[in-house]
Amino acid sequence: xxLINRIACVCFVILLTACASGVTKMEAGNSAAVNVxxxxxxxxxxxxDNAKKLVSDNTGFNQEAxxxxxxxILRASNLQQANSSQSLDIEITSFRTRSTLTAMMFGFxxxxxxxxxxxxxxxxxxxxxxxxxxTASYALGGLAGGQNEARMSWLYxxxxxxxVAEVTGVPVK
Numbered sequence: 001x002x003l004i005n006r007i008a009c010v011c012f013v014i015l016l017t018a019c020a021s022g023v024t025k026m027e028a029g030n031s032a033a034v035n036v037x038x039x040x041x042x043x044x045x046x047x048x049d050n051a052k053k054l055v056s057d058n059t060g061f062n063q064e065a066x067x068x069x070x071x072x073i074l075r076a077s078n079l080q081q082a083n084s085s086q087s088l089d090i091e092i093t094s095f096r097t098r099s100t101l102t103a104m105m106f107g108f109x110x111x112x113x114x115x116x117x118x119x120x121x122x123x124x125x126x127x128x129x130x131x132x133x134x135t136a137s138y139a140l141g142g143l144a145g146g147q148n149e150a151r152m153s154w155l156y157x158x159x160x161x162x163x164v165a166e167v168t169g170v171p172v173k
Contacts (some may be wrong), residue, residue: 039080041081044089045063047091051092066092067090119166
């Protein structure tokens with residue numbers, strides 16, 4: 001009985017560490033302009049030179065799906081407005097996606113799926129008003145974590161929620 005309880009505790013801790021995300025604030029170009037009005041006109045998602053090299057090894061990553069998820073969450077939060085002069089630039093600096101077989105067979109032992117990027121809010125002149133590094137990762141496996149669509153959707157959603165939290169200044173719950 002004690003052995004079963006210990007195994008259950010270990011499994012629970014592993015589940016808690018399977019998904020993670022976070023934000024690191026970076027110095028903005030103009031430190032006087034820290035009060036950013038929470039609305040965005042244009043969203044641009046681009047890959048850094050390093051991230052472009054990762055595309056061939058990580059076929060599960062979809063830049064357009066990530067951008068669509070960010071835009072959907074911005075619209076749902078009433079933060080994307082055509083009359084705004086601010087833009088949201090997301091430069092993906094690194095990412096990793098596991099294959100379906102690897103995710104199902106080895107789960108968290110095969111590492112995690114992750115996205116890292118630098119999020120910049122710019123005014124009409126291109127001046128950076130706010131800049132942060134955002135990360136999101138997903139390491140579950142088995143039947144739930146082995147579905148590419150579900151795994152990537154969760155990852156894009158987690159990343160997008162942190163991006164929106166940076167726009168609004170309200171932390172993700």
